[in-house]
Amino acid sequence: MPELPEVEVVRRGVQQWASHARVTDVEVLDDRSLRRHAQGPEDFIARLAGQRLGESYRRGKYLWIALDEGYLALVIHLGMSGQVLISDPDIADPKHLKIRITISKNDRIQELRFVDQRIFGGLYLDTLIPAEDHPEQLIPATVAHIGRDPLDSLFDTETVFRTLRKKKSSLKRALLDQSVSSGIGNIYADEALFRARLHYARPTETLTRKEVSRVYSAAEQVMRLALAQGGTSFDALYVNVNGESGYFDRSLNVYGREGKPCVVCQEDGLETLIVRRKFMNRSSYYCPKCQPIPRRARW
DNA sequence: CCTCGCTCCTGGTCGC
DNA sequence: TGCGACCAGGAGCGAG
Structure with missing residues (x-):
């Protein structure tokens, strides 16, 4: 996709x-x-x-x-x-x-x-x-109602932070909310959360400026990495403007990796397995150790 | 106004 | 082998 x-x-x-x-x-x-x-x-x-x-x-x-x-x-x-x-x-x-x-x-x-x-x-x-x-x-x-995306030079983390503090929602829902920021779909939401070590059910109003900065920087990084490699895709349906397929799945650290070891934990000599859960009627992948469920989670 | 669940659509896969 | 159920998901829309 x-x-x-x-x-x-x-x-x-x-x-x-x-x-x-x-x-x-x-x-x-x-x-x-x-x-x-x-x-x-x-x-x-x-x-x-x-x-x-x-x-x-x-x-x-x-x-x-x-x-x-x-x-x-x-x-x-x-x-x-x-x-x-x-x-x-x-x-x-x-x-x-x-x-x-x-x-x-x-x-x-x-x-x-x-x-x-x-x-x-x-x-x-x-x-x-x-x-x-x-x-x-x-x-x-x-x-016009769509927010700027993390690759936009006018993207402003501070604006996003203030928006999230006012919201009563969960972090992943906000990442996918195109009026907050655009361009983050289910795959990159999971990847950004993993890199930022945050759980998808984290209530938005409890997020610190630092955490917001971490998760959106992570989203930007993973998308820039994908762009440098010619686009992310593991779906043969996707073909670029000249009719060539792009592949990038090896760079995904959590998405689609249910039951496989967490790459971060593995470096520390631990074997934590990636978990898949239904959230917002979509699949969400996360590491239970890197991304612990927040005390006051909002599902 | 805000939040959230439903819906659009097709083709691949799985179980019986 | 056939068939139905289920899954993938961006984003608009309307219910509450």
Whole structure:
């Protein structure tokens, strides 16, 4: 499943191959992949066709390409299984192809193909508005409520700390809450908690500034590591913008490691086994020794 | 306003 | 071998 590092890889690919190209044709093969585009496929096609694409941006797992005209952006969310492929038109359509955007750049015709098996992702056109905390930056209106992600240079730990102190929730729930900070999914939430030696059921209002800093720094670190390795994925569904799979599972220390020894404990000569628990209807992995259950846990 | 559980969707896997 | 149950999960939405 695409996590933030994969989305950043896709953004870079889109920037290289699609930015400053002209849209010559748009084909919607499955209306369900037009997420949130209430006006329907005809409107999407009519407004996108003929446009010149501008720069590519990202916040959390939202990716968008600004259009040269009209303060509009083509917003892309990969969801669970979305892929963006840049292909020559003579290459056969892949399975689950949902939207085809034919582009022309330097007299070369290519296709930006949106492929999605589970249809949790999708595309839509949205208006660009100034970001509230930094009005020089433009952001799609539907993405404006999303917090900055840990890779954003304007990400502010102090703001997050104050937000968490006011909340009555659990730490993992807050990590996954996209209005607090964006781009942290189930996998990186578990990895960040493990590295910060904090338990997911820790009540947010009891967190110290130091602990908040630790867990978000950990999230940033593990995502930068993934990015340096070309994206995290152990799901063959994920393919980057040029159609190449990314692999990174060896760098995950807890996620998916139920019953396997904790790598930190192992260095101390202890054999603690990673535990899996149901939390928020999702799997959570943690080390019972490194991440003890807090005295006043909030499930 | 805040918190939290439900829901969308498909394909792979497992037990009987 | 067939079939149903279950699992994976981002994020919007609405109930309380």
